[in-house]
Amino acid sequence: MLRDAGLRVTDTRVAAIAALHVLPHSGVDTILDAVGDALPATSRQSIHNVLTDLVAAGLARRIEPAGQPGLYELRVGDNHHHIVCQRCGAVADVDCVTGHAPCLTPSQTSGFDLAEAEVTFWGTCADCSAAMAARVDAGSPR
Amino acid sequence: MLRDAGLRVTDTRVAAIAALHVLPHSGVDTILDAVGDALPATSRQSIHNVLTDLVAAGLARRIEPAGQPGLYELRVGDNHHHIVCQRCGAVADVDCVTGHAPCLTPSQTSGFDLAEAEVTFWGTCADCSAAMAARVDAGSPR
DNA sequence: CGCTACCTTTTGACAGAGTCAAAACAAGCC
DNA sequence: GGCTTGTTTTGACTCTGTCAAAAGGTAGCG
Missing domain, CATH: 3.30.1490.190 (Ferric-uptake regulator, C-terminal dimerisarion domain)
Known part of the structure; x- marks a missing residue:
């Protein structure tokens, strides 16, 4: 799925996608917590990178309700x-x-x-x- | 108009409403610039206060398109x-x-x-x- | 007209969310 | 296995908005 989009398959990305699958409409911090269970060394910046890449590749979507931080979901298209x-x-x-x-x-x-x-x-x-x-x-x- | 809403009539508020009338869909900084022409001592915090009060009184509306700071307009209801x-x-x-x-x-x-x-x-x-x-x-x- | 009480504005510190840039690191190709 | 290039980390920084307390002005009353 990542490969199809021309992105390298890394632990961080796989974990982030898995987390988003379980917790749709999650923000960066929520994903970071979930990913941190398996990969404690992960930085907040990495989550930002991964999510931004996923959105750019069309694998995720970002929504931003007024008064809330950005939220991400895998349901696209x-x-x-x-x-x-x-x-x-x-x-x-x-x-x-x-x-x-x-x-x-x-x-x-x-x-x-x-x-x-x-x-x-x-x-x-x-x-x-x-x-x-x-x-x-x-x-x-x- | 301010009086009807139970708010005191002050220079800052009058100037902010005038600015919003000329420049709808403006953010705090834009209003601050416009108000600053007549009242150079005005602080950014005051503009925040005024706009928040106007919204609370139902005289203005706040919109927040994704990826942009909050914008205000007088067209309500x-x-x-x-x-x-x-x-x-x-x-x-x-x-x-x-x-x-x-x-x-x-x-x-x-x-x-x-x-x-x-x-x-x-x-x-x-x-x-x-x-x-x-x-x-x-x-x-x- | 002047006083008092309360609402507004100012000042300054702070928090949340996100961006930028460079160095350290690892996936994939040869 | 080694190289190239894409990822992740680290850390500083920007933007927007909130909180709180002191200073100031508006409006009602005598």
Whole structure:
């Protein structure tokens, strides 16, 4: 898979891909922790390098919800979208209705040459909804 | 306008709003420069405070396209979207087709309580398209 | 008009995330 | 096995934004 993309097969890259497979929508630090279990000498910079290379090779995708560090995922090429929890930052995938980019066309483009539409849904995840409901039940709302 | 929102009317705030009116989709530094023309003693932190207050009061909105610092605009309440140039970062408004949030509904919510859909279009602005075309014409593509 | 209370602005230190560059190292080819 | 070139490490640095406390100004009241 790495070889097909013209990248050398190294421990760091294999470990990073494995980590991303188990933990999609992870940031650099999360991947670093996961990779560190097997390769404790790995530096944060290496993770940055690996992830940047994967994105450049089209093997990974980087998303950057407002107010959060960059997150990476291996699911590429299907132009899907994301729903992000406004409270805890949890991210889940949302399938694209049309399946190909751009899945949406703006009413006017202001002279822009359109490439892609990125949709981010914002809401509250199940855990946070439950936590908020519990607080209201306990008598200390807001 | 500030008074209506329960905020005190100060030079800094008036100048910041005026700057935002002339330069929509501006970041903190751009506003600071503009405000600095009339009020040279203004600090970057003050601009942060003012803009944060405006957003909290519902007078401004903050957007944060991936890879760019936060940008602010006065156009609020109509749930419109943005198209961003992938090359130079220029931002233009795009009217929302439905006019109210969420303008889109995901096919599945993964247990999330949906609040809003944010759409960002990515493309190339007219200036950058022209610049790229000119470079191709000159014989040095990419 | 002047005083007081509270909201704003300033100042300065700090944290998070990411970039840049050069040296040390290892994968893949001959 | 040795060489070439791509990777990883190390460490300094930039950019953006946050936190906290002191100084300053606005607005309401007498």
